[in-house]
Amino acid sequence: MVSNLDNIVKSPNPFSAAKSGYGRYIDGLFVSVYPEGLPIQSFHKSAHDYVVKLVKSEIFPCILGQTAIKTNQYAFCAYDDIANLQVAEGVLHDIVRFQQEFEVPAKPKGPRGIFRTMLVAFQKPEIRDEIHGAEVLYNLLNNMHEINSQCYRWTVGFSNDPQSPDFGFSAGESAHFIAYFHPYANVPARKSDVNFIVFNSHHVIDAFKATGMNNYARAKSIIRGRQVQPIHPYLGDHGVVEEWRQYTLLNPDQETEAKELELMLRILGECPFQPQRDKKQ
Numbered sequence: 001m002v003s004n005l006d007n008i009v010k011s012p013n014p015f016s017a018a019k020s021g022y023g024r025y026i027d028g029l030f031v032s033v034y035p036e037g038l039p040i041q042s043f044h045k046s047a048h049d050y051v052v053k054l055v056k057s058e059i060f061p062c063i064l065g066q067t068a069i070k071t072n073q074y075a076f077c078a079y080d081d082i083a084n085l086q087v088a089e090g091v092l093h094d095i096v097r098f099q100q101e102f103e104v105p106a107k108p109k110g111p112r113g114i115f116r117t118m119l120v121a122f123q124k125p126e127i128r129d130e131i132h133g134a135e136v137l138y139n140l141l142n143n144m145h146e147i148n149s150q151c152y153r154w155t156v157g158f159s160n161d162p163q164s165p166d167f168g169f170s171a172g173e174s175a176h177f178i179a180y181f182h183p184y185a186n187v188p189a190r191k192s193d194v195n196f197i198v199f200n201s202h203h204v205i206d207a208f209k210a211t212g213m214n215n216y217a218r219a220k221s222i223i224r225g226r227q228v229q230p231i232h233p234y235l236g237d238h239g240v241v242e243e244w245r246q247y248t249l250l251n252p253d254q255e256t257e258a259k260e261l262e263l264m265l266r267i268l269g270e271c272p273f274q275p276q277r278d279k280k281q
Helices: 039-056 063-070 085-101 130-148 202-210 213-226 243-248 254-268 276-280
Strands: 023-026 029-032 074-081 117-124 169-171 174-181 195-201
Touching: 029 039, 039 063, 039 074, 039 117, 074 085, 085 117, 085 130, 130 169, 130 174, 130 195, 130 243, 130 254, 174 202, 174 243, 195 202, 243 254
Parallel strands: 074 117
Antiparallel strands: 023 029, 023 074, 117 195, 169 174, 174 195
């Protein structure tokens, strides 16, 4: 597997804005890229309000995510169909826009709070069960990688091998930890009426760790304590538990594990996330 590759594009945004679904707080108001009156604009705002309420609730375990929401250090984007290739490029466009506007990874600590995050919501498809949710997510990640690798190298310092302890999903100029939320999620903390995905930059996560291990250990203890007990066996520290298994947190029985591995192999292939030049050879 190839890893530790340099970025080959830094600016301007190399991805088309045709399917951009960007939204963020500006001067105290949430602003959507969609014009008023369109159904997708209505979905954007209603999905945003629902997810913000969910994240702020006591059942949501991640206090870092709550901090980002409470300080408006986040982008919330919305799209029609997660399976649309143009939507995958729209997500990448918006990730790069988020990175530029929030100066990730250049200034991972941020001017108004150390933790920043990006959330993306989709109208379609309706998720049927947790395996279908995993299938939807892996197809999106595969489509994003195919497009992203035409413009960016894999993020320096992170492996593109999902089995590596140094793995992080690369998009734009950063690698990300991903958390997927939908109505049929196995873990209660991941259940959501709105189908959405969180992209947390590892540069931002590492910057928080750099503020002091006492801060990190205290935050981790609070988050783990708010999880439904016993803790899901796939949850764990970066580099200890395979990160990709934490994206969906499926039921940890052998049958479901086998189905998830089959999905990965079918959608991503035996050697996923390879650079474009390697795939063409």
